[in-house]
Structure formats: structure tokens, C-alpha cells
Amino acid sequence: MNTNAETAKVQPMVRYRNICKSFGDLKVLTDINLEIAPSEKVAVIGPSGSGKTTLGRMLVTLEKPTSGTIEIDGEMLWHKTVKGELVPADEKHLRKVRGNAGMVFQQFNLFPHMTILRNVMEAPVHVLGIPKDKAKEQAISMLKKVGLEAKLDNYPRQLSGGQQQRVAIARALVMHPKVMVFDEVTSALDPEMVGEVLLVLKEIAEEGNMTMLVITHEMAFAQEVADRVIFMEGSIVEQGPPQALFGNPHNQRTQEFLSRFRNA
């Protein structure tokens, strides 16, 4: 995995620069500067309402920064350069850059009117223009990977929460994004189903290629999978390798948060 010395040289896959975000009068994120190296796995932790989801949603254009810029693989997401000047991006530009990013939601958001297979085939066929038989092949192999090849013709509601979330992961993976946001993908699950989903995530992480921004409350998982852990609370409070951040946090807020977590 990447060490900091290595990542300093290559162009980051994701770069948040001076990002602020407000909802009306509510200031949610203040001056976020964050670079994520290609194939780096970053875990984001922090208390409820600290802006973790907002941070992730901005990367897939579901939330627009109030100020600052975001780059994915060297390309501005919310802006484009016209004659050397930054101007707000249009829908076409957003679509082009957004194609590099994917996201898995807490609530799965599967398409309830489509079978599992069609859920996974839909975007490859209609967004990427992959021929149906080829897309089907890819979808089936991706569903195999998450252990659901037996459920191809079922509808989402016939599946358990853990199974649905694995389908959602497969649906995001077949688009082969360079960077993927996982927003508390186990929070909506019954406890006995958390394990199966984390296992799939771990496998994906171990394959290594994809850059991952994993928002999570699963500290053990973060420790095991992440190259770097970020503790945030409206801004980045502290970050570092998992052993350091979990083992020896410097900031008092981080210490409080982690201790509350251990006692919970």
C-alpha cells in the first residue's frame, strides 16, 4: 500500500481544495483540504452531523460546494477552465468527470422495479453503451463476486438488507469508477448482516486498484482496511495511519470521540 513518501510524487486521485459548504445559515464544512492518492483507502470518522456524508456527496455531485474546488484525477469537477479562467461546470462537464466516481449509500437505493440482474446491468448498458450480452456477463460475474449469483431474477425486496447492500456494491463496481465513496454502508443493517458486507468491502480494498473514501463507524474495520484515517468535525481535526490515530490520538476532540466510542 502507499506510503506518504510515494503518494507525494504522483498526482492525487482526489483533491479537495479550500472546500466550504453551508446549508443556508448552517456551516457544515470549513476549509477542507484533502488529497487522496490513487488506490489509497481513506476512512473518515467523526460524530453525527460532522459533515462526513456531505464530504462524500460532493465528490459525486449530489452536493455542490459553497466555495473551493474539487478535482478527480486531475480534472476539476465543479468547474471548468475557459480561457484560463475557472467557470462553473455545465451538466456535460459534470457528467464527464462524475464518470470517474461512484458511491454506495447507507440506504442501498436499489431500483425496486428491476430484478437484481437488471439493477446491475442498467448503467453499463444505458450509460456506458456496453452491448447487452456483454453487460449481462459482467453483471453476473460481479454478482458472483459479492456472492449473489443465485439471486439474479429476484427483486430487491425479496433480499435481506445485507444482500441488497452487496447488490448495490456490485452495481457501483461494474461502472469501474476510479474512486468510490462508501457512506456508512453497514449502518442500516441488522447486526448479523454487517459482517458479510464488510467482508466484501475488504476484498475490494485488497484488490488494491480503486481509490476508496470509506465513511464508517466500524473502527475495527477502518483500522484493518484503511491506509489513513481522518477524524473530522466540520473540518479535518486529525489524520494519520490507523495505528497512530487509534493508538495515540493527539487532539483532545479525537481522544474524546474515540473513548466515547470504546465505551458505547
Add this chain to the structure above:
Amino acid sequence: MHPPFNILVQLLRGTVVTIELTVFAALLAFVISFIVGFSRMAKFWPLRAIAIIYTEFFRGTSLLVQLFWVYFVLPLFNVNISALAAGILILGMNFGAYGSEVVRSSVLAIPKGQTEAGVVLNMKPSQITWRIILPQAFMIMIPTFGNNLIELLKSTALVSLITLNDLMFQGKMIQNTTLRTTEVFGLVLVIYFCLAYPLTLGVRWLERKITVGRA
């Protein structure tokens, strides 16, 4: 005196007109429902305003008065329109106004997460509407649309008042000439029921078929 068989034949002639009227008015209403319903949700505010005015106008005025306007008043301004066309137009526009509310509320009932999932998969807005939102919203619309269709069928009886020879009109004509009031209007009642009941069953069947595997 007509033998009862003749009465039935004449009533069936009116029934054909009633069916014709229902089918074409329903098609018109269906199209209007979607156009006006989506206009209500448009980003462009003048479009929203027009849609609201349209809906409120047709909901706030009497269908019968509207019919009279189109059939009896417009000719005074040299706009002539057949009774059948007037019936189709007014019924279609009225039920379109009600239908637009159904379309709008059904689309708004689809969770935001569905659109967001589409955005994140990089679908175009049109693909999100057609492939994700509408198929789900349509299922919510079907029962109400079905009930509106039955309402529409029953409302067609009003067009007899603008001289269109539908089932109701024929009934009144025969009653006038034969004075067999009970038989004639009894038959009219039964025929309306025979038209409406299969619709009720059809809507129920469709509802069941659509929810299979998804409930």
C-alpha cells in the same frame, strides 16, 4: 309500441357512442395528465404557473357548464364543433386536470435516493425520469387512474345534455316515445354497470400483476 328487443338494439347503439367517448376522452386525459403534471414540477416557473391555472380552472368550474360553453356559446363566436368532439375535449381536459395531480403526487412519492442512485451511476436526467422514476410512479398511478376512468365513463352521461346520442340520450329518447320508463332506465343502469364492472376488475387485476414479486 316497440318490442323490448328493439329497445335493447337502440340502447346498444348509444352504448357504442358512450364507449367511443370514454376511450377518446381517456386517451386525451392521459396525455394531458402527464404534460400538465410534469409542467407542475418544471424548473421554469411560467410553465408551472400555466399548469396550476389550468388545473384550478377545470377543477373549480362545473363540467356541465364547460360543456355548454363549448357546444352552445362558442358557436356564437363562429367556433363550431361537433357534440362528440366537444364531449371528448371537455371530458378529456377535465379528467386530465385531475390526472395531472395524480401524476405529480406519484412522481413526488418516489424517494429522492432513487434519483441520487441514478445520478451517481451517471445517468442522464431523461434516463432517470424514464427508466427509474416513471416506472415506479406509474404503479402508484394505476389504481387512481383506474378509478378516474370509471368516473369518466359515468360522467359521459352528461354529454346527452348537449344532444350527443350516447347511451343516456338514447334512453331518454326511447322513454319519451315508449313511456316504458322502468324497463328503459333499468336497462340503461344495467348497461352502465356492465361497462364499468369489467373496468373495475381490470384495474384490480393490473394492480395485482404489477405488485407481484415486488411487495
